[in-house]
Amino acid sequence: MSTRMFTVTPQKAMEEIIACISVGLSPLLTSSPGMGKSSLVNQVAKQYRLKLLDLRLSQCTPEDLQGYPMRNGNKATFTPFDIFPLEGDEIPEGYDGWILFLDELTSATKPVQAAAYKLILDRMVGSFKLHPNVAIVGAGNKITDRAVVNQMSTALQSRLVHYELEVSVKEWTEHAYKLDFDYRVISFIEYLPSKLMDFRPDHQDATFSCPRTLEFASKLIKSVPDVTEEHGARIAGALGEGCAVEFITFAKEFSRLPRFQEIVDDPAGMAIPPESSTKYATTAMLIERFDEKTLSAILKYLERLDIEFQIVFCRGAVARYPNIRSEHAGFGKYLKEMVRYLQ
Numbered sequence: 001m002s003t004r005m006f007t008v009t010p011q012k013a014m015e016e017i018i019a020c021i022s023v024g025l026s027p028l029l030t031s032s033p034g035m036g037k038s039s040l041v042n043q044v045a046k047q048y049r050l051k052l053l054d055l056r057l058s059q060c061t062p063e064d065l066q067g068y069p070m071r072n073g074n075k076a077t078f079t080p081f082d083i084f085p086l087e088g089d090e091i092p093e094g095y096d097g098w099i100l101f102l103d104e105l106t107s108a109t110k111p112v113q114a115a116a117y118k119l120i121l122d123r124m125v126g127s128f129k130l131h132p133n134v135a136i137v138g139a140g141n142k143i144t145d146r147a148v149v150n151q152m153s154t155a156l157q158s159r160l161v162h163y164e165l166e167v168s169v170k171e172w173t174e175h176a177y178k179l180d181f182d183y184r185v186i187s188f189i190e191y192l193p194s195k196l197m198d199f200r201p202d203h204q205d206a207t208f209s210c211p212r213t214l215e216f217a218s219k220l221i222k223s224v225p226d227v228t229e230e231h232g233a234r235i236a237g238a239l240g241e242g243c244a245v246e247f248i249t250f251a252k253e254f255s256r257l258p259r260f261q262e263i264v265d266d267p268a269g270m271a272i273p274p275e276s277s278t279k280y281a282t283t284a285m286l287i288e289r290f291d292e293k294t295l296s297a298i299l300k301y302l303e304r305l306d307i308e309f310q311i312v313f314c315r316g317a318v319a320r321y322p323n324i325r326s327e328h329a330g331f332g333k334y335l336k337e338m339v340r341y342l343q
Contacts, residue, residue, distance in 0.1 A: 009168035010040055010175075017044050020161050021135040026120050028105060028138040031165035032199045034210030037139040040165075041101050049096040050135065053083055058107035062115035067126035078126030085131040097133030106140025106152060113156050121159045167197045170315065172211060177287065177319035181218040184227065187284030188250050189214065190312055191277055195243060205240035213238045217247070227251035253281045260285065264294045267301035283309045287316035296330050314338050 008016055013029060017040070020027040029037045038054075045052040055064075063069075067078030080086060085098050108116065120138075123130040138160060143151065169189060176186045189196050198209040207213055216238040221227055227235070229248060236244035256278055263270050263286070273279050283305070290298045302310050314335060317324055325332045 007164045007166040009166060009171055010036060011168070011171050013040055013163060013165055014044055014047075016161075016163055017041070017137060018048070021137075025161050026136040026138060026159070028140065028160040028162050029165055030106060030140055030142050030162065032197065032210070033141055034199070034208075034212035035165055035167060035197065036211045037165060038101075038103060041099060041137050041139065044137075045099045045101075049094070050099045051092055051095045051097070053085075053098055053100045055083060055100065055102055056104045057102055057112055057116065058104035060108065060112050062111045065112065065115040065119050065125065067128070080125040080128050084125045084128075085134050086125070087129045087131055089131050091131075091133060097135065098131070100130075100134055100136045102136065102138040104140055105138040106143065107150060109150060110153065113150075113153050117155060117159060120156070167211065169193045169196055172196055173312075174315060174319035176214075176218075177316050179215075181215065182222045183284040183288040184221065184251050184254060184281070185214055185218045185247075186287075186316070187280045188247055190284070191250060191280040192246065195239075195246070198240075198243060205242065207238065207240050209239045209243040226255065250277055250281070253278045254285070257282050257285055260289050260294075263301050264297045267297045268304075270301060272304055279305060279309050280312070283312050284316070287313060287320065290317070292328060295328055299330060299334050310338060 017027050017029075029040065031037055042052055044050070064081060067080045069076050070079045084100070085091075091097060102116070102120075105116070118124050119130075120136055123134070123136070142164070173186055173190060176189075195209045196211065196214070200208075217235055220234050220238060221231065224231060227248060228251075232244055232248060235247055238244075239247060253275070256273070258270050258273065273282055283302075286298050286302070298313075302313055317331070318335075321327075325335055
């Protein structure tokens with residue numbers, strides 16, 4: 001977690017990107033690896049009908065940004081590559097413009113950084129102006145994280161609006177439910193929030209737990225009914241060995257969960273699990289499986305759980321079904337009673 005006073009969560013970062021774009025400035029998102037910077041920019045592009053142009057500056061040469069020298073009669077000119085939308089170009093059908101995403105900007109070499117000055121501040125490639133409907137957004141890793149990062153020149157620093165990204169368990173779980181992540185992965189993070197970003201610059205494992213690798217783990221076990229040591233190599237390959245051991249231990253709690261149908265049939269009498277880990281697992285299972293017919297019974301059962309687990313259920317249910325408050329009167333009433341805890 002950053003020690004800086006002013007950092008932004010993913011949701012706040014999206015707001016800041018739009019604020020910069022609206023006044024013609026270029027934001028730069030920095031964070032430790034695997035926190036979803038590229039995904040954020042992609043979400044902004046989709047939401048505002050902007051075609052995403054992904055340019056990895058760590059792989060660029062100065063000519064990529066200033067144009068390739070070509071002969072024009074007795075003179076030479078720099079001809080831009082076709083990734084750059086220029087004045088006079090037609091906006092693609094179905095879009096309102098473009099986002100030129102300068103990814104891995106903090107990994108660019110000094111010559112590439114210098115070539116980016118004109119692109120970012122003057123919005124020009126050589127002597128050609130970018131299309132007025134092009135927004136420029138940059139992203140990169142932090143220099144303190146031992147990633148492949150080069151010190152940014154002060155000239156480039158002053159051409160950007162800088163934001164450092166921090167993780168938010170609340171926002172990540174809502175995002176994970178919307179994308180139908182495996183409910184065991186989601187409940188694992190709700191139980192052990194520190195595993196959402198378990199990154200240390202000096203770590204010795206081949207990988208680590210972070211938003212990106214948790215999505216990998218979700219995909220790898222989505223079709224696995226019961227996670228055991230048999231799947232250890234698969235999980236360790238995504239999350240690292242230490243985190244894999246903790247995840248497998250946690251996943252075993254699911255074998256001790258009360259049965260979903262038994263909860264529906266007897267919400268007032270079905271036993272409540274004694275351990276917090278099993279309560280988290282049970283709550284995640286209920287979020288995964290409830291529907292309109294079973295929700296009333298589930299809410300009766302939830303009222304017997306500690307308030308923190310009711311909050312987890314409410315947030316997960318709303319994330320999965322955004323219209324649930326208006327479509328199910330019982331849930332709307334339940335949510336009104338819970339609203340003071342959901343701030």
